[in-house]
Amino acid sequence: MTSFCRQEGINRKTFYAVRARARSQGQAAALEPGSTRPASSPTRISDQVGRQALEVRASLARVFRREGVSRPEPRKRPRAAWRRFVYPAPNACWQMDATEYVLAGGRKTVIFQLIDDHSRLAVASLAADAETSQAAIEVFDKGVAAHGVPQRLLTDNGAALNPTRPCPGASPPSRPGTPHLASA
Numbered sequence: 001m002t003s004f005c006r007q008e009g010i011n012r013k014t015f016y017a018v019r020a021r022a023r024s025q026g027q028a029a030a031l032e033p034g035s036t037r038p039a040s041s042p043t044r045i046s047d048q049v050g051r052q053a054l055e056v057r058a059s060l061a062r063v064f065r066r067e068g069v070s071r072p073e074p075r076k077r078p079r080a081a082w083r084r085f086v087y088p089a090p091n092a093c094w095q096m097d098a099t100e101y102v103l104a105g106g107r108k109t110v111i112f113q114l115i116d117d118h119s120r121l122a123v124a125s126l127a128a129d130a131e132t133s134q135a136a137i138e139v140f141d142k143g144v145a146a147h148g149v150p151q152r153l154l155t156d157n158g159a160a161l162n163p164t165r166p167c168p169g170a171s172p173p174s175r176p177g178t179p180h181l182a183s184a
Contacts, residue, residue, distance in 0.1 A: 090118045092151050097113055098112045098113075112139040
């Protein structure tokens with residue numbers, strides 16, 4: 001046995017393990033590499049210990065709540081959380097966003113969308129080659145021509161709408177009397 005193992009370049013322990021697998025699972029299974037997954041995990045807990053941990057946690061939560069050392073967290077969201085936030089009137093606030101799309105053939109385009117936050121009306125849209133401040137101003141002007149001047153304009157921090165981003169000539173679109181609010 002020792003000379004066979006030396007000739008094949010394996011140790012005797014490996015030989016006996018392969019032979020035992022061949023006897024129990026068949027010769028074909030013995031030639032396939034076995035699982036390296038451990039038979040047990042030192043970090044896995046039993047179901048009983050898991051249930052006990054949950055009971056202790058629930059008990060601690062009740063004690064903390066009773067003593068006033070924890071913050072009460074409601075099980076359900078308040079009804080107000082389900083209500084959609086809208087501005088009270090048309091033209092009270094518009095939102096502008098730009099989204100990049102890849103067209104067939106790999107060509108990219110940017111769609112600017114301007115919506116009224118009260119009615120969700122698409123005030124104006126524009127397809128542009130890139131997200132530039134000029135395209136943002138163009139879609140804003142298009143919306144103003146069709147629906148008048150809004151009281152507010154909300155935008156994200158896109159390249160065309162954020163002067164600190166690396167976009168040549170980028171400046172937030174705004175007109176006198178329309179405060180521009182950039183969201184985070």
